Amino acid sequence: MDTIRAERETSSHGGGGGGGGGGEVREARKVIMVVVIAVMLGYVVMWIVMPTSTYRYTWVPKMRTKLNSTYYGTQGPQLLVYTFPVLLVALLGCVCLHLGKKSLNHGLKRSIYSSVNLVKSVNMFLLMNLDRKEKEEKRVLAGWRRPALVRGPLGIVSGIELSFFIMFIALLIWSFATYLHVGYSHISKAQIEEDGGQRWKAKWDTTVFRLGLAGNICLTLLFFPVTRGSSILPLFGLTSEGCIKYHIWLGHLVMALFTAHGLGYLLLWAVTGQLSEALKWDKVGISNVAGELSLLAGLILWATTYPRIRRKMFELFFYTHHLYILFVGFFVLHVGISYAYYMLPGFYLFIIDRYLRFLQSRQRVRLLSARALPCEALELNFAKNPALSYSPTSIIFVNVPSISKLQWHPFTITSNSNLEQDKLSVVIKVEGSWTRKLYGMVSSSSIDRLDVSVEGPYGPPSSHFLRHDTLVMVSGGSGITPFFSIIRELLFAVTVLKYQTPKLVLISSFKKATDLVMLDLLLPMSGTPLDLSNIDLQIKAYVTREKGSQGDDKQPRNIWFKPNASDAPISRSLGQNSWLWLGAIISSSFIAFLIFMGILTQYYIYPIDKNTNDIFSTSTRAVLNSLILCICIALTASGAVLWNKKRNAMETKRIINMEGTTPKATPESRFYNADRELESFPNQSLLQSTEIFYGERPDLKRLLFDCKGSNVGVLVCGPHGMRHEVAAICASGLAENLHFESISFSW
CATH class of the missing domain: 3.40.50.80 (Nucleotide-binding domain of ferredoxin-NADP reductase (FNR) module)
Structure with a gap:
């Protein structure tokens, strides 16, 4: 942003045309950030109200009435409320970062190739902006940026990080407590009679089920910190390598809650003599076997993250970490694709980033x-x-x-x-x-x-x-x-x-x-x-x-x-305008996914659900949706990379042949x-x-x-x-x- 301010100043010092463009870029980025903050606040509010009875028994029925269709079935509300906002923020982030990069590059070139007097004037103005910015930051944020915790399981944590961590833990506690309150209040007499008249069994079932719901909140955020080419993290001054500790925190919370969820059900089935439930893979609804396989993959992955194992046997840690594929895959089969849309946005952006990294690594x-x-x-x-x-x-x-x-x-x-x-x-x-x-x-x-x-x-x-x-x-x-x-x-x-x-x-x-x-x-x-x-x-x-x-x-x-x-x-797989290309991949792949999913639902799934006595399998629906999602990402990302590969090849011709710089004194020696x-x-x-x-x-x-x-x-x-x-x-x-x-x- 300081470079943008400097560009505006250069126009008044004889810097030529285009100086006013810096102000327009600055204003555009401000507007984008306002929209991003508004969308993110709305997204957080939805997570806060989700556990309440008002959301479950008033909002959800209304949303299903208005948003359910033959094209998307019961998936419409989750897509609109929990998936679309995050992808919109990612798209706006791409635009904002592209504008910032272009402005920075433009300012740098003008500083290098302009006259010395122009450079000095730019630097003086930049220094004034930096001083003013620093004074403001010192008053407001300096105290919050200091380490608030140094020793302990969280490591070095600043005041800002600690505040957000406390707010997130408060959200978990609020969600779990509210889930329990609503769940206990809606335990029916039929459910108690089904459990042999023992109310504690119904409460146990309600409690361990809500542990899984709370764990899904952590899972929703788990993949954002490890998306290396994220367009969301830079908006808030973060980098992927600097956010690894957040991924670690979230990973421990996810596995702790999901383990309690899984073991709670196993104990309940053992006490009530229903261990056969552990072997059920229902055609419609929750699949217990898939959940157990997901938990097993997660436990193996979790065990190898123990610091001593990770440092002494890094290869074991590295290879077992790829079990996240089975963990997420069986999780989707366990809960169904409709519920998986809650955690989909972070994983969706991670998969795009992972595939782009795969193409670059070839x-x-x-x-x-x-x-x-x-x-x-x-x-x-x-x-x-x-x-x-x-x-x-x-x-x-x-x-x-x-x-x-x-x-x-x-x-x-x-x-x-x-x-x-x-x-x-x-x-x-x-x-x-x-x-x-x-x-x-x-x-x-x-x-x-x-x-x-x-x-x-x-x-x-x-x-x-x-x-x-x-x-x-x-x-x-x-x-x-x-x-x-x-x-x-x-x-x-x-x-x-x-x-x-x-x-x-x-x-x-x-x-x-x-x-x-x-x-x-x-x-x-x-x-x-x-x-x-x-x-x-x-x-x-x-x-x-x-x-x-x-x-x-x-x-x-x-x-x-x-x-x-x-x-x-070495080149960027998406070229110089990588942020714009990433935004195009995110938007086009998601639009293609919606189109193909709508066609699949309208002409294949819906006729089976409505025109026969049979009901379409939840697991099959999840597999088909996941397959369409991966195909759309692969096609759009591959096309973008191939297009930019040609442009990168043209730039490659400008590379100086470094072979000619090898010292002639020892031509036959390395x-x-x-x-x-x-x-x-x-x-x-x-x-x-x-x-x-x-x-x-x-x-x-x-x-x-x-x-x-x-x-x-x-x-x-x-x-x-x-x-x-x-x-x-x-x-x-x-x-x-x-x-x-x-x-x-x-x-």
């Missing part, structure tokens, strides 16, 4: 080169489409089929899309069997190319680091890698845009002195003239397990790979000691900015409290204990100028 990407560090770290450099842009701290998921065809691992992008337009880099530290195998393969002389696939990049829609007076980055081990992209972004801002960047303090902890070579990756391997002296950077490196330098003078080795005609640079030694230019400024401390850990409390400035951003990425220590310092209230933010990929 393409092998071109791996240009690598840097093998003596500390068992690896920098991989991929070719990328020049049109592909991403924000600092973005991530990609990497798959190496020769190691594992199914395993995908996330890594932070360390390159900058503005400075390195044809290359994308990630840094991988050896920390497990998969990374060790990769390091051994790349650093050996046995291969001259490597098949690699990627998914992404994914990340925040924009950077917010420039709003701080001082930026403190605290890292441990490989946690330093997200800060490479931030530093390079600030280098771009000060070098190209002539922007006044905040003071930078990098506090890094390493176990051994050999790990200090990780600092050499702050700058690209070649081709970009950067000088760290342009920014106010102070690096404090701590070697915790050694008392001094061990005298190991091993240097990073640069490794170049042979190109392959089938390899392609290895050479590159000119990236720590003492060489431009790393001279890096050396001058670095203080190294051996045999001690950083006194984070003293270092953070010593930071001056009214607005100090504190970013931390590293081990669990380090993140909690920094969060506790920022939450203590002893320094009001500290603003905490965690960057973590370990759960």
